[in-house]
Amino acid sequence: MLKEFRDFIARGNVMDLAVAVIIGAAFGKIVTALTDDLIMPLIGAVGGDVDFSSKYVVLSGTVEPGTPLAKAREAGANVLAYGDFISVVINFVILAFVIFMLVRYANKLMPKEEAAPAGPTEVELLTEIRDALKK
Numbered sequence: 112m113l114k115e116f117r118d119f120i121a122r123g124n125v126m127d128l129a130v131a132v133i134i135g136a137a138f139g140k141i142v143t144a145l146t147d148d149l150i151m152p153l154i155g156a157v158g159g160d161v162d163f164s165s166k167y168v169v170l171s172g173t174v175e176p177g178t179p180l181a182k183a184r185e186a187g188a189n190v191l192a193y194g195d196f197i198s199v200v201i202n203f204v205i206l207a208f209v210i211f212m213l214v215r216y217a218n219k220l221m222p223k224e225e226a227a228p229a230g231p232t233e234v235e236l237l238t239e240i241r242d243a244l245k246k
Contacts, residue, residue: 142206150205151198166194
């Protein structure tokens with residue numbers, strides 16, 4: 112069993128997958144930093160100095176207007192934190208677009224597969240069958 116496991120791990124596919132997961136996790140952190148530190152502040156500046164990460168709606172409980180999200184949660188208020196959701200959606204869209212561009216570029220770099228040679232036509236196959244049956 113250990114030999115089978117070693118052979119499984121030694122396959123190129125597993126190692127490629129492991130590297131892809133590690134790089135993907137690091138790339139996700141880069142995109143999160145890009146969104147949180149660059150894009151969202153720019154959107155906030157254009158939209159009137161809005162910080163999306165602290166936007167929420169109180170569903171139940173009493174919280175004074177302007178209370179930070181963390182304080183509202185500590186006070187036991189039931190809040191709908193839509194600002195975090197907006198940030199995560201923007202992260203996803205950026206990440207999906209970058210992955211799309213990488214795959215598109217990689218597909219252009221890959222050599223084109225040659226067309227498979229044409230096989231016999233239906234007529235040739237039927238003729239071959241007919242001739243075999245005559246024997």
